[in-house]
Amino acid sequence: MEQTLIIFKPDSVSRGLVGEITSRFERVGLKIVALKMMMVSHKLANKHYPSERTEFIDGMGKKTLENYRDLGIDVKSELGSDNPHEIGLKIRQWLVDMITDGPVIVMVLEAPHAVELVRKIVGHTLPLLSPPGTIRGDYSYDSSYRANTGKRPIKNLLHASGNLDEAKFEVDLWFKKEELMKYQRVEEQVMK
Secondary structure, three states, X not given: OEEEEEEXXXXXXXXXXXXXXXXXXXXXXXXXXXXXXXXXOHHHHHHHOOOOOHHHHHHHHXXXXXXXXXXXXXXXXXXXXXXXXXXXXXXXXXXXXXXXXXXXXXXXXXXOOHHXXXXXXXXXXXXXXXXXXXXXXXXXXXXXXXXXXXXXOOOOOEEEOOOHHXXXXXXXXXXXXXXXXXXXXXXXXXXX
């Protein structure tokens, strides 16, 4: 069994999509083992999006550079740099600002292959690349160009842990051990 973290970002909460999205996770057998609504402090946001997480920062910068190249837009004139790390740090700050801007709902889901399953259901972080049938493909239409020229992150509804190591770190960051529930869903009894 794996556990993974989901954060319903302020845009999904304010659009009233939490119930619809949650039902999609539950329908495939993902078990909710922790859930809370909260306002995120800057301290917690900075731990969730740490500036020293070089792979994450550089990855966001590289994705942005690729996206701008594909759109034929000069990234340096738009963002003031073509350095992936510098761009990633800007986006990281926008993510911190966004996640602290309104209420979020944070949950831990559990199932075999939970991390990979949730990532498939959620879809690509760029809504344009998320096929219909995924959460982002069905409910998000934002683009990196609109986000970057607006000096904000892409409004893609959710954060989902990217791999098992990230999931472990994030679950421990957002929840205490005693907040994680243990129980059995009907599907688990059927699959014994």
